[in-house]
Amino acid sequence: MHMADALVSPAVGGAMWVASAGLLAYGAKKLNEEADERKVPLMGVTAAFVFAAQMINFTIPGTGSSGHLGGGLLLAVLLGPWAALLTLASVLTVQALFFADGGLLALGCNIFNMGFFPILVFYPLLYRPLTGNNPSRGRIVIASVLTAVLGLQFGALGVVLQTWLSGISELPIGTFLWMMQPIHLAIGLVEGLATAAVILFVHQARPEILDPHAASGVVGHRSWKPVIVGFVVTAIVTGALLSWFASSLPDGLEWSMAKTSGKEELDAPKDGLHGSLASLQESTSVLPDYGFAEHPAEAAQPADSNEEAWPAVEAGTSLSGLVGSAITLLIAGLLGWILRRKHARR
Numbered sequence: 299m300h301m302a303d304a305l306v307s308p309a310v311g312g313a314m315w316v317a318s319a320g321l322l323a324y325g326a327k328k329l330n331e332e333a334d335e336r337k338v339p340l341m342g343v344t345a346a347f348v349f350a351a352q353m354i355n356f357t358i359p360g361t362g363s364s365g366h367l368g369g370g371l372l373l374a375v376l377l378g379p380w381a382a383l384l385t386l387a388s389v390l391t392v393q394a395l396f397f398a399d400g401g402l403l404a405l406g407c408n409i410f411n412m413g414f415f416p417i418l419v420f421y422p423l424l425y426r427p428l429t430g431n432n433p434s435r436g437r438i439v440i441a442s443v444l445t446a447v448l449g450l451q452f453g454a455l456g457v458v459l460q461t462w463l464s465g466i467s468e469l470p471i472g473t474f475l476w477m478m479q480p481i482h483l484a485i486g487l488v489e490g491l492a493t494a495a496v497i498l499f500v501h502q503a504r505p506e507i508l509d510p511h512a513a514s515g516v517v518g519h520r521s522w523k524p525v526i527v528g529f530v531v532t533a534i535v536t537g538a539l540l541s542w543f544a545s546s547l548p549d550g551l552e553w554s555m556a557k558t559s560g561k562e563e564l565d566a567p568k569d570g571l572h573g574s575l576a577s578l579q580e581s582t583s584v585l586p587d588y589g590f591a592e593h594p595a596e597a598a599q600p601a602d603s604n605e606e607a608w609p610a611v612e613a614g615t616s617l618s619g620l621v622g623s624a625i626t627l628l629i630a631g632l633l634g635w636i637l638r639r640k641h642a643r644r
Contacts, residue, residue, distance in 0.1 A: 299368070299450075299482070299551050300393065300408055301457060303401030303575060304566035307464035314460065315406035321414065322387055325380035329637045337381045338638055339522075340507070342631025343529040344376055345385045346623035349392065350537035353588060353619055355545040358484045363553035364545035365485030368453070370416035371425065371445050372493045375508060376500065379417050381634070386413045388630040392622060398583040401566075402575040411456040416449030424448065438497055443490030450486035454478045457551065468559040477554035485550050500525060533627075537619020541588070542609040585621065589614035 303311070329337070348369035355364040369389065373382035387409050393399040400408050428441035458478050462471040500507055504525050547553075552562040566572045580586075589612055 299412060299453060299457060299549070300390075300400030301404040301411070301460070301551070302563065302566070303403040303572055304564040305457070305461045305464065305466060305469075306401070306404045306407055308403065308571045310460050310464045311401075311403035311406060313406075314404075314410055318387070318406040318409040318413075321418070322384060322409075325383045326637060328380045329384065329634075330640050332378075332380075337377055338631060338634035339526055340377055341381055341385045341634040342627040343526050343533070344373055345388050345630035346533040346627040347529045347536075348373065348386070349389050349622045349626045350533040350541070350619050352389070352393075353537060353541040353544060353615075353622075355547070355549060356488060357545040357547055358481065358488070358550075361481060361484065361553070362547055363481055363485075363550055364547040365482075365488060365550050366544075367489055367492055368412050368416065368446075368450065370413050371421060371442065371449060371489075372496055374417045374421040375425065375493075375497055379421055382417045382421075383409075383413050384633060385630045386417070388633065389626050392626050392629065394579065395582045396584055396625065397588055397618060397622060398579055398586040399588070402579050403571065407456070407460050411453040411460075415452040415456070416445065419452070420445045420449045433501070435498060435501075438501065439491070439494040442494035442497060443487060446490030446493055447483060447486035450482045450489065451479060454482040454550070466564070468561075468564055469555065470558070474554060474558045477557045478550070481550045481553055499528075503528075530627075533623045534620065537623045538616040541615050541619050542611050544610070546610070585614060585618045588618035588622075 306314070348367070351367040351369065353366075355366045357364050370382065370386050373385050376382070377385060390400060390405065390408050390412065394402055394405050394408075425441045425445040428444070429437050433441075455475070455478075458469075458471060458475045461469050461474065497508070504522055507522060507525060548556060548562050555564070556562045566576065568576075585591075
């Protein structure tokens, strides 16, 4: 559900940048006050895991569409809401800057749509009350699915409203809304189950990680290192190998756009702020679309002579998974470390 710059006007994109920046600044302030040392390594490894997991699009049967893990709810459960929001923002920023996944003008929209609703609204208001202080496996699954579905529904609604406010006439609000909500309902069901699976693994291995009142580092004689190593190994395997098996079908947003306008992508203005940010993104995207940039001769080949194979065994995809996971791990981990140091100096 990464929005491209073609879907937002400068006014809407700028307003959402301000809203998201305000949330992130407040989140950093709250984390600085908490200074929970447990979150520093977890922010890094979970950021790497979410980056890699978002490369795996899963097919939605019978629709011709696909979806991927949003990661907001999972991060909120493991890190708490404010650390989760900053970690997800790190992932989305790395994707936009280095892999041209989501626009720079639309980055504020993407952080808000994918972070605000699942992390700051439905995690505290729905997930936490449903699971309680001593959650059972069944309560975790039910809470994960319901929260993921509602978070994604409101995120999809945010996309529709932002395109409407931007005056994108090719995506009339009624038709676009009718396409977006049902397909993201299906995606939310799968995301909820996938999120529940990861949470159940952590709950079984180290339940104290999910307890905000547990002591940091080691609880009793049980180290957190196996879980941290597990996230790192999973991120490496997912980004380097499993990414080859991602569905090539359009994601929920692209599918909805195609059903509404006949095109999976819209053309952004070439001048003004859109053009400037497009040029900036082109210069920073070292692995656009999670692969090596095409040579002009390859890009000019007819579509039927360049059909994608499955699994798509590509060195560029594997490199993207490894590089992106490493960058997000460093950025999110460094952010947590800086906030901890600031608290220590106080």
